[in-house]
Amino acid sequence: MSRKWNMIVDVERCDNCRVCFLAVKDEHNGNDFPGYAAAQPAQGHKWLDIVRKERGAYPLVEAHFMPVMCNHCDDAPCMKAAKNGAVTRRPDGIVIIDPEKAKGQRQIVEACPYGAVYWNEERQIPQAWIFDAHLLDAGWTQTRAEQCCPTGAFRSLQVEDAEMQRIRAEEGLEVLQPELGTKPRVYYKNLHLMTQCFVGGSVAVDVNGVEECAAGASVVLKQGGREVGRTTTDVFGEWKIDRLPPGSGRYQVEVTGKTGRHVAEFDLGSESRYLGVMKLA
Numbered sequence: 001m002s003r004k005w006n007m008i009v010d011v012e013r014c015d016n017c018r019v020c021f022l023a024v025k026d027e028h029n030g031n032d033f034p035g036y037a038a039a040q041p042a043q044g045h046k047w048l049d050i051v052r053k054e055r056g057a058y059p060l061v062e063a064h065f066m067p068v069m070c071n072h073c074d075d076a077p078c079m080k081a082a083k084n085g086a087v088t089r090r091p092d093g094i095v096i097i098d099p100e101k102a103k104g105q106r107q108i109v110e111a112c113p114y115g116a117v118y119w120n121e122e123r124q125i126p127q128a129w130i131f132d133a134h135l136l137d138a139g140w141t142q143t144r145a146e147q148c149c150p151t152g153a154f155r156s157l158q159v160e161d162a163e164m165q166r167i168r169a170e171e172g173l174e175v176l177q178p179e180l181g182t183k184p185r186v187y188y189k190n191l192h193l194m195t196q197c198f199v200g201g202s203v204a205v206d207v208n209g210v211e212e213c214a215a216g217a218s219v220v221l222k223q224g225g226r227e228v229g230r231t232t233t234d235v236f237g238e239w240k241i242d243r244l245p246p247g248s249g250r251y252q253v254e255v256t257g258k259t260g261r262h263v264a265e266f267d268l269g270s271e272s273r274y275l276g277v278m279k280l281a
């Protein structure tokens with residue numbers, strides 16, 4: 001068994017400072033690393049990019065950010081599309097597009113379902129993030145993006161596959177578009193912040209003719225009579241239940257406070273929902 005590189009990215013920790021994006025630029029702009037990667041062009045390439053996702057509606061709105069790059073897939077479509085062995089997977093799992101052998105092979109760009117490969121017009125080569133293989137081979141223990149991230153959103157680790165699967169299960173890690181069957185080595189923590197929906201609302205109660213926040217009210221979310229989520233309102237009377245699949249249809253919400261109850265129904269489409277103010281009666 002050999003130990004292979006994997007990267008864990010925690011979406012919850014990324015605040016879009018883009019230092020990791022700049023670190024990859026700094027590493028590769030104007031720098032050739034023979035056998036690993038030719039220099040990255042000054043413009044247009046995002047070997048590591050940050051994707052943004054907004055969820056909810058006023059006043060319950062969130063913005064989340066997710067670094068994306070080559071996933072160093074175990075079953076990589078780019079490898080299958082390459083001719084002359086131009087794309088190889090090293091024993092440590094890192095996928096390298098050979099800057100010499102890949103010359104003229106534009107089909108490698110199109111083969112990547114994640115859009116992680118960029119075409120270098122000047123050099124006529126496809127290029128992607130190399131997991132800082134040149135640095136790891138020189139004894140580095142972290143990638144540059146990982147080293148510079150102020151929030152600790154990245155965690156690279158070189159472990160056997162069985163150990164990685166154990167960590168994946170233990171930490172609830174996910175990969176991007178698993179249905180593609182490419183078996184990525186980049187794993188995401190809290191990916192639901194990008195891919196799933198939440199529903200939320202505010203609960204109010206009438207106290208002597210004055211509307212006040214209903215703190216501590218119980219909120220139960222049901223679908224077809226089955227409970228799928230439960231929470232309690234905060235001091236502002238607000239509540240939120242997360243990890244609902246987009247387009248999952250009709251739900252019922254039951255709010256119960258000290259002085260009353262409120263029942264509502266709603267449909268969940270492709271985006272998160274704010275159900276507004278619910279008055280306990």
Ligand code: SF4
Nearest residue numbers: 014015017018020149
């Ligand atoms: S450096 Fe860290 S916090 Fe900043 S954009 Fe990159 S992953 Fe996000």
Ligand code: SF4
Nearest residue numbers: 070071073076078112
């Ligand atoms: S993410 Fe794209 S470029 Fe990277 S290994 Fe997978 S298929 Fe190839």
